[in-house]
Amino acid sequence: MRNRVRELRSARGLSQGQLGVALGVSRQTVNAIETERYTPSLPLAFALGRFFEVRIEEMFHVDDDSRDG
């Protein structure tokens, strides 16, 4: 699952730690989402969308090569 979290976070000048605090998750989890090692749950995806004021489908894209992941 590809995503634009790093792009959106950088555009707002936030660190991974700051975004983690805002979302109630760890810095490592933010990093894992950005590097696409971890696909967030639906509630966390909604929280990300609400934080960045974008729709989930604008932030996450299904990668056909990793549809199972």
Next chain:
Amino acid sequence: MSMTTRGMADKAVAPRAIPLFFLGVGVVCLVAATVGGRPVLGLVMLGAMAVCGLALALLGRRSETYRGVTGETDERFALMGRSAWATTGVVLTVANLGGLTGELVAGRSGSPFSWLMGLAAVSYVSCVGVLRQRM
């Protein structure tokens, strides 16, 4: 939809719970070994558990991963913890199977590995039965 991001940062266990658990296991070992007439062995085991607990307490100050798994957690750390426990269960089950096979090959009854394997099977089936109602 009602949703709070704070809910993603639930506390799993108190940060000091794991070191204290190790210490508790050490005390249980000491008491059991003393009852069994081997207090020195019990003291050695208590010391080993105390060292492990202290090491984990010190590690907890530095490692975000350790804190995530044992203290301030989020959904990813919770998933990691569940996966680690599941892997531990598989490893123990395979080890038990090896022990059971070895006992049977040696011409013995297979105890205690046989009832441990039975317990693992009952536990797995029960978990699936409960989880299918909840998930």
